[in-house]
Amino acid sequence: MKGRIVRFGIVAAVAALGCGVSLGLRAAPTEAAQQSKCISCHEKVTPGIVKQFLSGKMAKVMDCSGCHGSDHQSAEDVAKVKLPTPDTCARCHEKRVKEYRAGKHALAWAAMKAMPMITHQPSAVGGGDLKGCSACHKIGEKAMGDLTRYGTGACDSCHTRHSFSVKEARDPRACRTCHMGFDHPQWEMWQTSKHGTIWEIEPTTGRAPTCQTCHMPDGGHNVETAWGFLALRLPEDDKEWLDNRVTILKAIGVLDDKGQPTERLDAVKAAKVARLTKEDFEKDRQKMIAACSQCHSRSYAEANLKAGDEVIREVDKIFADSIRTVKALYDDGIIKKPAGWKYTPDLLQFYEAKTAAEQELYLIFLEYRQRAFQGAFHANPDYMHWYGWAKVKEAATRIKEDAERMRKEAKQ
Template sequence: MAKNILCFSISLFFLIGISSPLKAEVSKCEECHIKVSPKQVEDFKRGEMAKSLDCTDCHGTDHQSEADVGKAQLPAIATCQGCHEEQAEQYLSGKHALGLVALEAMPYTHMQPEAFIEGQKGCGGCHTLGITDQKARGSDKRKYYPYGMDCQNCHTRHAFSKKEAAEPEACKTCHMGFDHAQWEMYSGAKHGVAYMINRDVDPENKHRAPTCQTCHMPNGNHRVFSAWGFLAVRLPEDDAEWMGYRAAILKALGVLDPEGSPTPRLEVVKAGKVARLSKEEFAAERKRYVDTCRQCHSPNFVAHNMKNADKMIKEADKLFAEAIEIVAGLYRDGIIPRKKDAPAYPDLLTFYDVNTKIEQTLYEMFMDHRMKTFQGAFHLNYDYSTWYGYAKMKKDLVEIRETAEKMRQDKKLKP
């Protein structure tokens, strides 16, 4: 009997010892933080990591009291990378980790309100992605995006749960709304509806329909990337007619100058991996999607769907190129004055920071309606593709034609 108790105590000792070395008592940090931010501590204690980590593993030990809060470290990707090398490296090789690069490359970012960017109440709320080094941030952290680290975007702090990150809602906070309504599209389309109905009525079989993660993070791969990208401009292009439309778009993006020669912005496109720049690169990204679809659908069915989604981009580009050229004509003829140091061409990357109504319409046609036309096609939401996308592009084009005509007449009357 005594021997059994001894055995039991020894195994208990090892069990506790192995699963939570030195973490038996409540840490100093927790003792105080249970008063400062009680639910936060509870969240952490419920998570998997509380079994073997404590607050200091991510926040360091420099801050010990209310008087030295500024010394608390805020984790960056490298903090998690130390223990989760695979996920961190996959993540860093994907598109998310370039979110800040894309934001800072935009010509008008520095003109936005500070609260909007550094204060993370606008663009900066979603784009503070890819800061790897705690120190780089820590050195000036009150100014340079004080909060916002990548891994918690799907694994919210301090639960850091795998289950939570695997649900499609984990993507919703950013992939929704005006220019990237993937959440609305998916959740209203067959895949999302089938997934969510099954999650409620037959949870064990919910994965008969795909989630965002099924298609974009197959096998839990944290390297998230698409073939077309946000702007849907790839190079080279075999279809000559389509390439004609694309050239107008690339000029309006400032990647080509009005004569069609590459500008320094092409380097930005490369650095931010904004577009696939070889056929091989495009094909490799596309293949990953097709392979996933084929787990549930036949090859012909998948090919048919991909081909027609691609064609929707071409249809959208046809309307958009005409609109760009009308506005470019107004620049060429001096009806819209060119901006200092800028070519006589519309610049789509200025988004809404434009001076004329016609350019506001062009911006909406680009960011809102063209996006919805093709994003809806890939996400099987025919309502978005039609009524919020293609139909609106037609309306934009009519408006742009009429407004341009009127601007020309006004100029004749009041030169």
Template sequence: MKNYYLVCFATLIAVLFMTPRVSADDGEVCVKCHKAVTPLLVKDWQSSEHSANDVYCNECHGSDHKSKKTVHLVQFPDEATCGDCHEEQFEQFAKGKHNFGWTSLNALPIIHLEPDELMEGGKGCGGCHNMGIKSEAQKKELRDKGYCYRNNSCDECHTRHTFSKKEAQDPKACQTCHMGFDHPQWEMYESSKHGERYHMKERGRLPKDAAAPTCQFCHLPNGTHTNKVAWGFLGVRLPLLEDKQWAADQTTILKALGVMDPDGKPTGRLGAVKAVDMVRLTEEDWQSERKKMIKTCKKCHSSKYALGELAKGDQMIKKADRLMAEAINAVAALYKDGILKKPKHYAYAYPDFLHFYQTGGSHIDQVLFTMYMKHRMRTYQGVFHANPDYAYWYGWAAMTKDLDQIKEMAESLRDKPK
């Protein structure tokens, strides 16, 4: 009997240590298969910190997918999956404006009029605005529609499967989303003195410890994942400012954004704007973000200089808003006087910036939208990003040209026989 137990024990040892283990939970099985199926993704993973720390495929994708027949069972990790290990970063991300990309996209009244292919996945607006934590109900709705949406936001900056911290801290990681028509922050930064010094340092033409601010240095300092700015994307704030003219001009802009109706009463859009944290709603919140930026600026500049430069940006918003309000009022008067007919998708007979370019609108509306979303953005963002050319030629000068064109068109429309 004793020999029988010895034989059983020896057999068990042989099975455990000599027979290859092919458990679905063993990430090595995933790696072995995917070396043939997706070899470059495996190479990305092999170069990652995940690989160095034995975080295998099944940690994120689950173990239900075992063969080609069960590929539909693979799990696609979301932000919460990353948060299981990176809890602090997940909580920071949840508080920042990147988390509201998806919500803000879907809050726009124009979205259902645009081609689905430009909204759902890696194309058009959806290419960047897929960012944001989605509820299970939202995910189900997207799957039911057959949308190819992005399940995770973390890999927008830490692209899979390297998930590199160094990549996410490079300003080029911001380029894909923060460029172009309505927010050319990359172009502004790249051609500013800040960006020029970064590129020179990268090429070894400046000392390794030379000051060369990146996007992340200013907007995600110390590795935080919570990104906010004082003025927000729309360049408006609440409560309204003490300067009566500026307050009136910002009110006019809020009407054109549909946050207020033509009579100045709040609309349902105000709740949507608040929900996605697009504007600072108290003086304390605005000052808090401004102080954070001053603290960052002080690493290279004096407080006096930093305060002065940011104040110039504030003043350019004020001056740009004066031009903007004059243009909006000129177009609004055409609606009020019945010279322009309200498009069927407008809530009010009033300019509506959140409907973009649509057939059935008027050319003067389109020029007005370009003035706001393209040229006003460049005017003040060019100052804040220390880019003189964008602030003047692509911003302020273009706004003055827009205003002259709108006035001329408005006069021509009024003179045109009915």
């Protein structure tokens, strides 16, 4: 009788959380292992997964069926296993899923699919099999048909299977698999900044901010930033900067040659990769100032963020000038528009660019400019200057030199 009361209490507690699962619920992992058919079978089939699951908190209140359903009962009906979605997680974690869906992580898959270059890549390299772009962008919500093996909206990108540890997701190292490397080395920038250095020396004191401190204050799952991934915003009060930004927006096909919005603007809006109102920008800027002000004075935080803005402004002068150099080659017929391209130059074709000058332009766009502005905001002067600013200037010189070469050859 006592055992029944205990089991009934656990079921009631889970029901109150909104989980709505009842199969194999027990007060402790050891009991779950003894009672659940899922556990007893998978201890033989996938013992590592069982060990991970039983090490976590979820095993204390539910078994595998809470996420995967109970239709799968044998090795012959594995196809009946349900793949969890954010809706599955929301039964217990409604607030966090709502925050996730309001932020940019939920849009990661849509942002990847919106890139024209993705259509040129083999499936395993680009959007399938989780070996390339999709391995990180799977954190976004997607149609089930796009990624049937691992479901949609991967909360386990941060709370990895099957322990789903909150402690793990709070560790800055949880972010580095995706936020590193060529186009967004935020991990390397932070790790080698003074903030990251202090954290490595004192990882448990809380004296240095982590990724989560700044981008997930109070555990919020929104993770948006004022400038967005591409450091682009509209409107812009600075006339010169606005002209340069319009040039950049034309080069990514968001505006046409006449400066009018194209169909790509809808994708930019949907994926939230740019800030398109002053209110949206200011909301995220104030959120970051509040995070910085936990350790620094508000005036210090505002001044440093403003300095980051100025880095973008100065880089955009060089970037826009380089775009105009390449655009003139198209306008003069020296470079021919590639088959299937609607916009030229088209920076969203990435490394599919057809000339050396355009390859350099792509590197400014996705590598050097990213490192300049992200290095500034991650308090890493070396990344901002030598990996970013200096490389932008070098690439701009090579673009002009290559343009001159092509013009000379065209006259011969």
